[in-house]
Amino acid sequence: MPSKEQMRLVGQTCSEYEREAEDQERSCGSCIHWVDEQALCELDIFVEQLTSLDQT
Numbered sequence: 001m002p003s004k005e006q007m008r009l010v011g012q013t014c015s016e017y018e019r020e021a022e023d024q025e026r027s028c029g030s031c032i033h034w035v036d037e038q039a040l041c042e043l044d045i046f047v048e049q050l051t052s053l054d055q056t
Contacts, residue, residue, distance in 0.1 A: 001039045002028070007028035010049045016031075019031065
């Protein structure tokens with residue numbers, strides 16, 4: 001399961017991010033594609049997005 005920090009970082013840079021509600025912080029947890037029960041992105045791009053953040 002990803003940490004809240006990882007979810008926030010990926011949410012900040014994800015090109016597929018779509019906010020569920022206007023008053024929420026930008027994070028995977030507030031994206032319409034995030035499935036809380038399974039702790040994963042239904043688009044199956046979380047790991048790819050997280051890995052791309054590590055490129056320096």
